[in-house]
Amino acid sequence: MKASVIVFPGSNCDRDVAVSIKKITNLDPIMVWHKETTLPKSDLVIIPGGFTFGDYLRCGSIAANSPIMIDIIKKAKKGLPILGICNGFQILTESGLLPGTLIKNDCLSFICKIVSIRVENNQTSFSNKYKKNEIINIPIAHNEGNFFADNDTLKKIEDANQIIFRYCNVNGEINNSSNPNGSIKNIAGIINENGNVLGMMPHPERATCNITKLYDGENLFKSLAESLF
């Protein structure tokens, strides 16, 4: 089983995510340079965090036009599982694989801290190892993590259970004070209609080891690895 980790100029969580999946799952990470035009044979694609192309234009917009994205979009439409983390989430919305967009945090500054998120939907291949409404602790680190979508889009993704994670407090309550970046409806992660493309701002790969003493990200990778069989 192979997982392609896409490396763009400016990706900086590529190694972290490769180390994590190697440790937790039986997936073998392959680093794929953004200029490749076809994906190697893979069972999962991960678009890691970072500052692709410096985020000098809208975050993720240049990477969304890299050569490899054409093949990723094609295979995503055929059902290949795609996981976008942080900048990877931004790339997925920019490429049209996920609805909505990510704008600047409402505090107008970069935020790096450990937050709580609630699992809203555990009926997906990314989240089935979690319990529904489980509260998990996970780091965020971003400048533009403020999820926004117009009302129609929002209604659609809510109705179809496409919201997978929401920011909450330690008791699982979802409100303004438990919202770190101003995301609409406290959205931290969403999935596409077909259930094979997930984007999330928090970093599951940073919650998978005894170094950080956070383990709640492990189940995401375990969910994926098991559902791929």
Add this chain to the structure above:
Amino acid sequence: MTKITKELVKEHGISKEEYDFILKSLNREPTITELGIFSAMWSEHCSYKSSKYWLKQLPTNSDYVIQGPGENAGVIDIGDNYAAVFKMESHNHPSYIEPYQGAATGVGGILRDIFTMGARPVALLNSIRFGEISHEKTKHLLTGVVSGIGGYGNCMGIPTVGGEVEFNSSYNDNILVNAMCVGVAKKDKIFYSKASGVGNSVVYVGSKTGRDGIHGATMASAEFDDNSEDKRPTVQVGDPFSEKLLLEACMELMKMDIIIAIQDMGAAGLTSSAVEMAGKGNLGIELNLDNVPCREDKMTAYEIMLSESQERMLMILEPDKEEIAKDIFEKWELDFSVIGRLTDTKRLIINHKKEKKADIILDILEKGAPSYQRPYKTKVYKDEILKDKFTREKPLSILKKMIGSPNLCSRKWVWEQYDHMVMTDTMLLPGGDAAIIRVHETNKGLSMTADSTPRYCASDPFEGGKQVVAEAWRNLISVGSQPIAITDCMNFGNPEKKEIMGQFAGVIEGMKEACNFLNFPVVSGNVSLYNETNGKGINPTPVIGGVGVVKNLSVFADQFFKRDDDHILIIGETDGHLTQSIYAHELLECDIGLPPRVDLNKELKNGLFVKELICKSLIDTVHDISDGGLLVAISEMSMKYNYGFDIKLKKRDLNSYLFGEDQARYVISVEEKNLKKVRYKLEEKGIYFENIGKTVKDFIILNDEQMTVKELKNIYENWFNNYLSEAS
């Protein structure tokens, strides 16, 4: 040809004596390009002309040192065939003029110093100092510097894991921004800057050269006045994305084993990298500036040689290896250009547009560089008695004022803007005595800290110099690591003033004594002088960046109480030294008298003992007692997990006991089951300790006073937000 006038020479910061020497050595008038080259190379920033004499006195060797001062960064052996590479550098003047870019490029510069040696950067730290909080520029400078540091490090994907922030009126018009970087390399894969091989190619890689930062090194070597903001164009502009590409391209090329020498273009840009590389190799270098990739049209030789555009490197390759390197740099979409050759002439020759623009014997630039043994005056520092006006006030109410003061409150607002977890190796988050970073493929960690206590140095440079080294050492001990070596960033005022030189000399003497005693050598560093505005100098600020090794990743300590009913022990004697304490400064507003003395014997004995307790897993909670004294220290230990304390104290002078800043002290918490063993060891070694009470859940109790941990935490964590939301 530009005529070289007296005014022009003066504008270049070259003294009359220095200019006479240039005339004599060249046997002719210099060209304008040559004058620029001399100006940059002989600036205080590049030549260390006022500090060299003193810096040479610091110990730079130990069994662990692979490379001491003189290279891009220092290198120490951390075992398992790995080395740690680290250095700290100042970016004070640019950060005052343009806080975001000044701080960002400070981070960019120090990162390049590390990866140019073949090490992948694994952590950043910084020490930043601003004027008093009521100063009109403080908010602007604080927010700009913090976002600049974050902007660069976050984009690079290198965690910023530690540092310090201080507010003091002595920095009102001259803030300090010191950035430190630590990298890890295979011990046998360190790259150096010494050029070799006549005929080898001089290769330029990275970003294009623009007109930014021209004369940065000269600016950084002059005092400020009210017109300093006019110097904004000399501040460089950072591009962390290009630097990330440069890092990855260099790392990829370094695996190929074809680089003969490499150096980043930092202060004084192409000039200093070319001169230093050829000079170290005892060779000559000939450059053709027509091949330098330029961002702007019609740049002159003078501008190209002195530009401090960021994200550039110079390397030496054998001509037949050029293609291999070129392919890698093209993959990363970076410029790659062969701009010259090494020669055996021992001269620097610059050609541009078919004209020879400079021809200087390298020795004149390097060995001929001025070195001054500037006159200095050692002041006699007197002890004085402090009048404590709060003797009737209850300690916990004083504690609230202390913990809610700008210099003791939580720095969370700052470090939450830095990505401190990327690379997933950060074992101890910011906010402790030292950070720990795991070293991949080993079971080891690197501990690191950056710290200074300028008020001690101002009130007794010698004792202050000892103290800053001892505190860095203590911070590394507190997490259970073996302190190995330091980098120093010496921020002082105008060295042409005897009093300032006296401070410099005193601090160096103090550092030397502590470094020798603690076997804690200096492996790299940086000097920033002329930190004055309108004739007023800053407090002498030697910032010490310490690095240590955690031998076993599963055995270390942090400073946070984790259980209730642990015994709280104070290791080391408390005399209640209040002068120069934060208590005296913030509450009594009285900066008289001497700082606490560091007894290096006790420092070593107490520290090694604490480390042994950690390594034997007898304790896992340790905090050194520094700024603010004992009560502040145990409060800092309480707030993370909401385990407070219940202590009963009968002291004649409770305030000086609680807030005095006597040195060589630690607070440890000991589980009941280990207490007997710990006490036995303490008594056996004859180490002074006091058992002052126990940890309790949620409360802070001192004699008959009580409050919740939560109340204190609110005060502690909200200072920055409150301060920044006030209308200025």
